[in-house]
Amino acid sequence: MYSDKVMDHFTNPRNVGEIADADGIGEVGNARCGDIMKLWIKVDGDVITDIKFKTFGCGAAIATSSVITEMAIGKSVTEAEQITNQQVAEELHGLPAVKMHCSNLAAEALAAAIEDYRKKAAADSAS
Amino acid sequence: MDHAATTPVRPEVVEVMLPYFGTDFGNASSVYGWGRRAHQALDQARDTVAELLGAASNEIIFTSGGSEGANLAIKGVAWAYQTKGKHIITSAIEHHAVLDTALWLKKHGFEVTILPVDEEGFVSPAEVEKALRPDTILVSIMHANNEVGTIQPIAEIGAIVRKHGAFFHTDAVQTAGVLDLNVEELNVDLLSLSAHKFYGPKGVGTLYVRKGVRLDPLIHGGAQERRRRAGTENVAGIVGLAKAFELAREERVAENARLTKLRDRLIEGLQTIPSSKVNGSLSQRLPNNVNVCFQYIEGESMLLNLDLRGIAASSGSACTSGSLDPSHVLLAMGLTHEIAHGSLRLTLGRDNTESDVDFVLQEIPVIVERLRKMSPLYQG
Numbered sequence: 001m002y003s004d005k006v007m008d009h010f011t012n013p014r015n016v017g018e019i020a021d022a023d024g025i026g027e028v029g030n031a032r033c034g035d036i037m038k039l040w041i042k043v044d045g046d047v048i049t050d051i052k053f054k055t056f057g058c059g060a061a062i063a064t065s066s067v068i069t070e071m072a073i074g075k076s077v078t079e080a081e082q083i084t085n086q087q088v089a090e091e092l093h094g095l096p097a098v099k100m101h102c103s104n105l106a107a108e109a110l111a112a113a114i115e116d117y118r119k120k121a122a123a124d125s126a127s
Numbered sequence: 128m129d130h131a132a133t134t135p136v137r138p139e140v141v142e143v144m145l146p147y148f149g150t151d152f153g154n155a156s157s158v159y160g161w162g163r164r165a166h167q168a169l170d171q172a173r174d175t176v177a178e179l180l181g182a183a184s185n186e187i188i189f190t191s192g193g194s195e196g197a198n199l200a201i202k203g204v205a206w207a208y209q210t211k212g213k214h215i216i217t218s219a220i221e222h223h224a225v226l227d228t229a230l231w232l233k234k235h236g237f238e239v240t241i242l243p244v245d246e247e248g249f250v251s252p253a254e255v256e257k258a259l260r261p262d263t264i265l266v267s268i269m270h271a272n273n274e275v276g277t278i279q280p281i282a283e284i285g286a287i288v289r290k291h292g293a294f295f296h297t298d299a300v301q302t303a304g305v306l307d308l309n310v311e312e313l314n315v316d317l318l319s320l321s322a323h324k325f326y327g328p329k330g331v332g333t334l335y336v337r338k339g340v341r342l343d344p345l346i347h348g349g350a351q352e353r354r355r356r357a358g359t360e361n362v363a364g365i366v367g368l369a370k371a372f373e374l375a376r377e378e379r380v381a382e383n384a385r386l387t388k389l390r391d392r393l394i395e396g397l398q399t400i401p402s403s404k405v406n407g408s409l410s411q412r413l414p415n416n417v418n419v420c421f422q423y424i425e426g427e428s429m430l431l432n433l434d435l436r437g438i439a440a441s442s443g444s445a446c447t448s449g450s451l452d453p454s455h456v457l458l459a460m461g462l463t464h465e466i467a468h469g470s471l472r473l474t475l476g477r478d479n480t481e482s483d484v485d486f487v488l489q490e491i492p493v494i495v496e497r498l499r500k501m502s503p504l505y506q507g
Contacts, residue, residue, distance in 0.1 A: 002431075007431075010428070010431060011435065013501065016500070016501050031463075031464055031465035031468070031504070032465070033445060033464075034425050034444055034445045034453065034464070034468040035425070036503055036504065037503075038503035054501055054502060054503040055501060055502070055503065056423065056424065056425055056501075056502040056503055056504050057425050057428065058425055058426075058427035058428050058444070059427055059428050059431045061425070062428055062501065
């Protein structure tokens, strides 16, 4: 039911882990529905230079988390926050219909990490 | 290791079915030779199944499987006895064929009490007694649970139900061919089973209906099955069911002993994984059922990894239940959503050996560790 690309990202997920001195952290989902994604980003200037994730969830949840790290790295935060869940699914050559809503949260996790980064940056410049 | 989902048809079973697709293809209702031969085969299968259940042949209805059996038992009794009462009792861990049927009746004016279970998945006979009312017409409690393998005290519950004048149905889909199913000893009035769970064909089952229990049919349009189930009989399937049931019952004791050993070896091995928990009862448990929750990880990703290693299993996670919630059985037993998502069910069968068990015990800890390292919930 999963595309080869989903299975590739599921079996060899890219950028698993945490960033100790991350500039932004985003977490979405909840244990009730069975998917939690956490993303850490490192930003230099305006560009995402490093990104890591940890995910509790099904095959689609792990694959979307993995693929978005590849999509976002090297992009400016403004570009990266425009990535949609739909684009993530397309990058994976599609997801089963039942997975489109519950497990396709990676773009939201990234947006949350970027928002966290912006808040922190604003607090830093204010102090 | 997913034999609770389904089993392959045994070659001996295929062999006895084959003539009824070809040389003896007749309609059992026809008067000529082909029809008579089909009818004889049906009669013989009915006698075999009746004998195995300790019932009379005219108490056996052949159905399309477990779901139809449960639907016919529950809706059939509800419709036939609605002037006597409109209250039905069932439990929170029933198969959806029972639960959803009861809930459908609720939409049509019946009252449904859904009994809770304890943390091992047992329905309490005392709770059944408390829930019985003068207008209770039917109680439906499964013999053993398909997810966690807990075997219910059916005979005890049956005696209580009978004392109160209601009918008692048990869904024996997981126990047919495995446990001793004697309808007298079990104190049941209706019992449903399905052939494909005991190495018979898919699409055929049996509903036992005690003499004197009236049943409105679900399917109208013919006099088959004593007017309780219209439609040309699935002769080959029914012959296959009877043969598979017979074989299972002959080999039951030896096979159960073998499976219990493998099961306990699996349970013991899986329990050594940190933050894991065996679900269900350890004493009153199906001989082939293992159900374990691994904290911090999700079931479907475990199943995908197992599949990549050639191991077929199942899980109670939401992704595999087809809804947003994990297994209603595990939730009813008091597990949190988060933990229920990480459940894994392994159900052993005839073709599993000790080396299969050892292979699984070698693979699962690696998979669990790998997924935990990826999990934001795990602080390992």
